[in-house]
Structures are given as structure tokens and as C-alpha cells.
Amino acid sequence: MHSVIQFLSTSWGVLEVLVAEGLPVTVAILAGGTVVAVVAALAAGLGRVSRIAPWRWLSTSYVEAFRGTSALVQLFWFYFALPRLGITLSAMTVGIVVLGLNTGSYGAEVVRGAIQAVPGGQWEAATALGFTRGQTMRRVVLPQAAIRMIPPAGNLLIELLKNTALALTIGLTEITFRAQALRSETLDTAEIFTVALLLYFVLAQGLSFGMRRLERRLAAGRDGYPGEAAAS
Amino acid sequence: MTWDWSYTWQIVPALLRGLVVTLEATFLGFAFALVVGLLWAMIRRGAPGLLRTAVVWFVEFIRSTPLLVQLFFIYYVLPQWGLVLSPLVAGVLGLGLHYSAYTAEVYRSGIDAVPKGQWDAATALGFGRLETLWRIVLPQAIPPIIPALGNRLIAIFKDSPLLAVITVTELLQQAKLLGAENFRYLEPLTLVGVIFLILSLISSRFVRWMEVWSEQAV
Secondary structure, eight states, X not given: OHHXXXXXXXXXXXXHHIIIIIHHHHHHHHHHHHHHHHHHHHHHHHHHTOSOHHHHHHXXXXXXXXXXXXXXXXXXXXXXXXXXXXXXXXXXXXXXXXXXXXXXXXXXXXXXXXXXXXXXXXXXXXXXXXXXHHHIIIIIIHHHHHHHHHHHHHHHHHHHHHHGGGGGGGTOOOHHXXXXXXXXXXOOHHHHHHHHHHHHHHHHHHHHHHHHHXXXXXXXXXXXXXXXXXXX | OOSOHHHHHHHHHHHHHHHHHHHHHHHHHHHHHHHHHHHHHHHHHHSOHHHHHHHHHHHHHHXXXXXXXXXXXXXXXXXXXXXXXXXXXXXXXXXXXXXXXXXXXXXXXXXXXXXXXXXXXXXXXXXXXXXXXXXXXXHXXXXXXXXXXXXXXXXXXXXXXXXXXXTOOXXXXXXXXXXXXXXXXXXXXXXXXHHHHHXXXXXXXXXXXXXHHHXXXX
């Protein structure tokens, strides 16, 4: 009983440190990385179905390069190898850009899949109404594709959250970095890593709850989506 | 003089030694994930309520927390409880456990795709629940999901550099050591990227080929 109380009180102290000193950096990488990932996923996802050949090639190369290598290798390359070629970036920039681009390369396939899943009749109907290709994409296809993107995008967001822990290797003081530092200071190893895992778990549950709400809002009033029943 | 070719050739043998460790960790971790993932999927299908709920939450927990922190937990916390593991064993355990959450999902989709009539027919013939799962359902469920399991193998391969953080001298760690020794990170890290790219491109082509092949076989 005594040791349980001790475990809990030590854990509470650990939680306070991780939330105060690690969480802000984790959230900053997550937020910045999400913006980079969304922009990259849309640009490359549209590029892969584009008729403009250079855009298509560039998108395919980006997706293959980032999906084909490991996120940690990418972080190391941009942080340790790129300066050799004359480009030195801060650790925070590398963390946000590289983790964002990594998630974006998976996101591009989500965007492409969702666009291709919109029935071809939508394109024909829009053409018959005098829409250009660009207008059809913006006004007709993307709004329908967006709903299909939400559930896989939610999973990718959680993958990005998990990948923010990798940023400790380039010296960013996020949750896992703080946990490691705390371990060498206090040696309360069991409490520290238990609390860190629980903290990530709660963050991930929060993200997936948010994404489910977003999906329901986007789907409200549309045919054939579970959100419709909830909305009506 | 940005790229040094003689240095490049000089570090290749050491990197290949690292690659061997990477592949060991990848395949051992995959084997572990295959067995444990199947166990999760079977419990979710065949076990009574409380155990099932516990497994569902445990798997969700593993899947939504970072592999890196799980590796730290296995490597630093388990020894306090008397279980001292070498870095490689800790790494294989971590990779295997983390990806068991993903293989469990793949198994589940395979099991759900088997027509319900198979269960009814087996029950009518007097098979128990577990026996039906093992002898009737799984033999039909597994062949169609082999490509999806192949994709998990590639994912494990790409996550194996995380083992560098618990001092396993796999490919990335080897490159780091070489870089620190010679004050040149460009060549070893670029080579590591190229090796990963080549191997995962080849293996994902192979998985795609298997997908097409298994669709034709049906």
C-alpha cells in the first residue's frame, strides 16, 4: 500500500514536469508538422492525378522518397548531412519540416485515393455544365473527397504525434527528451516512462475524438455517411 | 569537395554489417508480431468479455503511443523488475510488440471477411469456438491478407532505425558512429537513405505483385 502511494505521488511529480516542460515542444512540432503535412499532401496528392507532367513527376518522387526511407533517417540526414551541402537549419525547423513532409507523403496517397474514389459521372456532369477542370476539382470533386480523407487523416495525425518523439534525437526538448533527462536525474525510471506513455495515449485519444467530431460535421446532411443519421 | 567517393567506398563494408543487424531485427520483430498479433485477434474473436475488453484497450494503447518510448520502457524499466535484456533483444521485443497491434488489425480484417456461414456450419458439425477459428476460419482468412502483412514487414523495416536509440548497432547507428569518427556525416547518412529506399522500393513492388497475383488466384 505504501509503495503504491509512493508510486502515485512520484508519478504526479513526473507528470507536472513533462506537461510543463515537454508538452509545449511536442504540441509545437505536432501543430507545425500538421500544417506542413496538409499542404504537402494536397500539393502532391493533386500532383499525382495531374495532367501536368513535371508536377506529376515531382509529386511521385517526393512520395516515393519519403515513404521509402525511415523518418528517423530523414531527420538525421536533414540535421547532420545537409549542413555539409551548405544548408544549416535549426533543430525545430528540421523537426517540423521533416516530420511534416514524412506524414505528408502518406497523406498524398490518401488524397489521391479519395479523389479517385469520386465517381467519374461527377466529372462528366460538371463538364456538361460548363465547368473547367480546375473548377470541377475545387467545387465538385474535392468537397466530396474531403469526407473520405478524414478517417485515414486521423490515423496519420496519430502517427505524426508518435513521430514527434523522434525529435529527441536532434535535441528538441519534447516529452520523451524531458523523460530521458529526468531519468538520469532521478532514476524513477518506471514512473517516468509509465507517465510518458499515458500522456501520449491521452493526447492520441483526444486527437481521434476531435477527428471523429470533424467527420460528423463534414458528413452532416450528406447521403450514405454514418454522420447523417446522427445529424438528423 | 563536397562528396568524397574514396571515403564512400571505405565505409560500405561497415554499413553492410549494420544492415545485417537491421535485417535480423526486422525479421525477428516481424515473426514476433505475427504470433502475438494472431493471439490478440483470436482473443478478440474467441475469448469471454472481460479478457477481450482488456486486450482491446491494451492493443489500442500500444498502437497510439510512440515506439521510441516503448523501447525505453522495455530497455530501462524491465531490468528494474529483474528482466535484463540485451539491446538487440529489447529492440526485437519492442518492434514485435508495437507491430503486433497492427498485425492484429490485419488478421481481424481477414477473419471478418470469412463468410458467417462457415461459423454456423462448423457449429452444426459440433466444433467448438476456438477449434472453428483455428481449423476452419483461419486457413481461409490468412491467404488473402498475406500482402497486407507484407506491408507491415516493410513498416517494421523502416522503423528499425529507432533501435539506434537503445544502442543497437544497426544500419543508422553504424552510420552515426562512422560519421562521428571521421567528422563526415553526409556520405554515411546518404548511403543509409539510399539503402532504405532501394530495399523498400523492391519489397513494395514485390508486395504489389503478390496482391495482383492473389486477386487472380481467387
